[in-house]
Amino acid sequence: MKKLKIGYVLSYFHPFKDGTENNCLYLATQMVKLGHEVHVFTSDRRDEQVLEEKEGIINGIHIHRSKTWWRYKYYLEMNPGVIRSILKYDLDVLHIHSFGFMMYDIAFILKRLRGDKTTIINTPHGPFMSLDSYPWWQKALKEIFTVIEMPINWMYDGVIQVNTEQWKWITKSGVSQNRIHFVPDGIPQERFRKIDNKEFIKKHNLQGKLVLCNLGRVLKYKGQDDIIKALPDIVKKYPNVVFLSMGKDHGLLEECLRLAKELKVEDHVRFLGMVSEDEKLQGLDATDIFILSSEWEAFGIVTLEAMARKKSVICTDCEGSLYLVKPENGLLYHYGDVEGLKKAILELMRNTKLRKNMEKENYKKAIELTNESIARNYLEPLYYKLQRK
Template sequence: MRVLMLNYEFPPLGGGGGVAAKKLAEGFIKLGYQVDYVTTGFNDLKNYEDVDGINVYRVSVIGRKELSTATIPSMISFPFLAYTKACELCKINQYSFINTHFAIPTGPLGIWISRKFNLQNILSIYGGDIYDPSKSYSPHKKWYLKKVVKWVLSNSRYVVAESSNIKDNALKHYNIEKDINIIPLAYEPVIFGKINRESLGLDRNIFYTISIGRLVKRKGFEFLIKAIKNTPDNVHALVIGEGPEKDNLVNLAKELNISDRIHFLGFVSEIEKFQYLQNSDVYVLSSVHEGFGIVLQEAMQVGLPIISTDNGGQVDFIKEGKNGYLVRFGDVEALASMINKFEQDDQLKVNFSEYNKEEVKKFEDKRICKEYLGILG
């Protein structure tokens, strides 16, 4: 049994979509499948390597400049430049099915290969590939992108949305007659060595919020920074990630005179990320829109309560008053109030923590992969 996965992202390149696809690949491997994964090449990353049992093939694209974010030329060129490698693999291997990730830019590639080699194709859509309200060039706003996405959704044999919100947006904006399956992101707990705050340079007397993600407009980090301004001085924010908005966010913290309370940690290793999570008090997701939010699963693993904006897939599993709270994006006062609520009530954090540790088990990778296989019949 063998599966061909197509995705322009794969860690360390890209964001949550690459991480989610990798976890899905690991789940297929646990179920006895061999996984070949075609993705984007970059700088010194190897053209081929075995990563945790996944056969990763990287192809050169045009104009990729950063690990964290793709350029328009790199996305446009990926399906065309990856086509040859995908065909080569299909000629020497017998695949049970193809799993394509992102309607654009990868979607067309999945359709071309599935048709050429008569293979069933499952398209996984993530949110930003069909709808991103923070971007002027969101696919649903540009007629030419909208046309491509509609063609991809209509011509992919099966479509999986990671949340009800993504399914709703696909049906609403692309007017397709399609049965879209809802299957959440696979998640396998990360094993890491627990350390104390002092080892990370953190103060045991400070209340730390933590947020992880690319520093881009859609993530709404300015919302978080403005909220921290309206909390007591002992409340600090840890921000893990890099991106084009960093200078603007640093300057905003300076303007608000809270630079000493906003800690930009940049990229950290996977182990360090979980050590920071484990030593924080509450997770804050401030995004304008989030397809699902793999970072929330990571927060749940360590038992962090969650404060999140209410637009996106996170509404499927954030249970108000049980494992977190939802606030409207841009409502600085409401976000600050929720942060203060946890800062003032230690027992609340304990109650939410136990719930999240149990809830995250529902996303176990083998369980999610079985749902994918169930689609094929």
Template structure:
């Protein structure tokens, strides 16, 4: 089977982990013996014109046997009227790339990731070449920016979703948000590379206990989508009782300096190690060597990092945001209310005092059975064949 994937965002030379779950899914399908191609358009608004001029991505590349075709498009109105201004630039460029590289190599199915705008491009391409498409929705748009979804956007989303042969959401919570656009939706989580993220059972010592967080820290009006302000406040309480407790904080973003300011204010600067941006391999290494992964997100459609940490055999602390709710349980971690410093503090103390209750192999095996490349890949092939 030839599967053509259209992602709505993809890794680049500046951000090598962007859309990593799209790539992992492509690798899963490839590992099951299928031909997989990716077609993508990098769009740049006026704000990022210098990046457009200095574009260095290869138009044709091959990553582990997966063909990737991409190009750039200057889109001055990308952010006009929410995200609506990008749709035609993205979709029309996808059609041109298809004509250039696939006119004699028609795929069996098109798989778009996110309706905006991979799904819209898939809708237009499907009509042109008479090949069915499915959409996997991952976007936090429906949670974070419902005001963007005006009448014009909703009409377009109805068209994109209703014409898809199948719609998949990565969590039950996200499914409930987009059910107004289509009746039948399957839930299939993201895939994890269990060869990279694998069990590492190391002795746990409360006096050297280390929590780990990995996320993109974006400043959203003195708050961070991933709830790092809540985490720093909780650390302020934790060190009063456990002064040697450590927090390793991986990731970049425009809120890093703000986070450092909070750490100073709560008196935990000496307890925090800033790891900076990490490659996938570095993330796996950090997860293998931590004692517990914690991320008090305000919004998660799925939460790949929790699953990656669990694949390494680590218990996790997550928030009830609609994503982690489906896979965090008493055997692998704790699920708490978001925006609750007291609950997070209590959960972190529980991990410090009861880490022996969690079996690293049990945690890791759960991930392999439910989110490995083989597991998720076979679920997708079943959808394609239907």
């Protein structure tokens, strides 16, 4: 089979790091290793950080960054340069990440209008504006944009669901079910490597502690405050318990620290902020129970990373967790249900045998979901299957 010229489109890309950005970087890197020519079309800034280098190559990936003139929140951005950049290249596959970005929709429509044979695919990751906690006017805008998006989404050659629950809302976004394909998220093989964490444990005073760990940005929908609310009763039974949070503050840290002090568990929390990959693995290795406390996650890459480090997991019953977590490898609770979370933590702390069995099951599941395997066994075959004649 001929090698493909593939373009990925997303709002942020390396060195910016979050779930979508990391997922695209890892899979694009694997496509390069499989011999394909890979381009990424993205913006040149995030928040206050502006990248001076607009064109470059990372891991063999050709990066094209366009100036963002204006942005509001996540979806509303004005960077018309990305349209010109996309149209400049004769691509076999254009793989867009996320529904609802006006600039990407325009590029998509223009490619169709000029008769390009490019196969155009979307991985929405989650519904447009996926949370429930929006003010009324944002909910109204969401409804309007959803209606506008439906005929655009209908034109995709394929739409990827990253878990087996997403077809339920993807079909409501204008996509016929026969165009929905399953490609799970994954983690790099290096997440399984051995690493010494003695200094990490000493530095953060984790010797002899029962460690509850959460990975991710510290903000409201990630639910770190719920873990703190569960701590007082747990500390009474297990005085050596510690909650370890690794992730950049996005506005909730001050509230979490205030709450910990108010509940008199401030000595049982460690907020480390943004950590390196080495520190992340060291922290996970020091962990007894991993907790995903988010209101919503498309997949929960951090859960999979914890599984790769042979950890038992407790997760909210968001759609990503419904795919990753079954009774044999973890416990589920509903977002915001602090009593349910507390019950799950205490169950795993009491039942060491159950916890150890979960650790073994999680490691087996993680081995099957490496980026190398997903690129080779899921994504590349899908690209070839959907090629336009």
